[in-house]
Amino acid sequence: MENPFTTPGVQFNQTENLNHFVFGWFDYVFFNLLLLVSILIGVYFGFFSKQDSTTEYLLGGKRMGFFPVAMSIIASHISGITLLGIPAEVFHHGTQYAACIITATLTAVITSYIFLPVFFKLQLTSTFEYLEVRFARPVRILSSVLFTISLFMYLPIVIYVPAIAFAQVTKLSVHMITPVVCIVCIIYTSIGGLKAVVWTDTIQFSVTVGGLVTILVLGVLSVGSIEEVWRISGEGGRLIFFNMDPSLLSRNTFWGTTVGMTATWLGHLAIHPGAVQRFLSVPREIDAKHGIVITAIGMIIVKLISVFTGLIMFAKYHDCDPFLTKAISRTDQTLPYYVMDVAGHLPGxxxxxxxxxxxxALATMSAGLNTVSGTIYEDFISPWVPERSRKEATAANIMKAIVLITGAISVGLVFLVERLGPVFQLALSMRGVTDGPLLGLFVLGMLVPWANTKGVLFGSGVGLISMFWLVGGAHWYTMHGKMKFDSLPTSIDGCPYPLNETLTTATPTPVWIEAAEEPMALFQISFMHYTLIGSTIVVIAGIIGSYIFGVDLESVDPDHITPIMKR
Structure with missing residues (x-):
């Protein structure tokens, strides 16, 4: 029987449990062309541009323009987790994430006036070097370890997202696709350094936005009109913009998206070595602030497009959910399914x-690899390299080798990710363990002049133990099926073809498996708050610890404190 979701010119593979729309040769041409362009950019900057020092390799010689730098930051932040995760989040949980307009604005203001002035004045190669000059080397080493762990938890998720999408429209498995895509990224990142990363990010981001807008328009046409999308979404209970529930247990509220996610975004932008590294690659501080404004605007646009794409998907499949019909095996695959549905008849x-x-995904991975190479070299390898061998060219070569090694490790960790839950929730919760304590360290350094080394280390220990216990416990209950967040209902009542009688006609509301085993309230806290909770614990414990071990304000360098606190 012919599946009604197929369109002329698109093949439908019914031989497997997971149905596939299959790529045509035009699609493969476009896909491979982008990978080739990325490699050529890396080769150009690697062999025809100066890359013989850490400043050139990590900061692009401090001659980058603020616009490509902003595009690079947006591209590295807008990973497949955004493009696949947010539409699926809206499809199943509503549009509360649209409050990211406020989140992006707050993040830009806080970054520009609290964190950036300190980093730009000190002009440090690594943001973690700030923690050494502000406190002591053990604090720097701790932060570098946390960042490296965070990267290794995040990159496999970033890589896995496009792999499952690509596997859905080809006959290749995720395990075949992942190494190929990663090898391309590792090649141009290791050869070309920051310049290659920034320019490939800019080109890739343009392609991403172009594809998003095109699919958006086709989706609206397939449903009928924007008014129809809005009407169906409203009737389906998806238009949620001001869920003012103050409970930390609610999965996605206005407060979680604005306050909780602001802390998360500060961890990704304000103090993240990759973002700060790009902000410092421009000549002047005002250029960096211009870059932050463009970054905020760009992220708002892409996030809102992703939110509206989720509404279009719901309007199209509200009465014939492809997840309930077993056309897809994961909710994260809804977007690729929808893309092939509305655009499969247009070659390429x-x-x-x-x-x-x-x-x-390449943009996010390349930014992460480029940044972690500098972090590992500066904090763990450089002190052990003999002075006579510590040449700039040698350092750049060592960092290229680190990119190769860390990239290979990330590929290996991808195979663990597929055993876990939805990518949007997974990405935020996994990084909450390390990103919260990291943000707390920088808040203590720049906003708390009386914080001292012993107090900060005490606060970090308390924060890390607390977050490992909180996030680890929540994941344990989730993996064992004892805890799930409610999702809004969908249906298969409108499917125009017979379905297996075992399929239900609506999305079941998730419930606790056994009332007696209901997790304690702390483990039910929404993942949207993890970074905020982690940073708050570190700051409070760090302040208490600093008073216990003794305050010495006279030893604090004013340049290490943000301007708004100097008085």
């Missing part, structure tokens, strides 16, 4: 969109 367009999806 699905390939362009998937190229954009992979581009987003």
């Amino acid at each position: 367009l699905p390939g362009l969109f998937l190229a954009g999806l992979v581009s987003a």
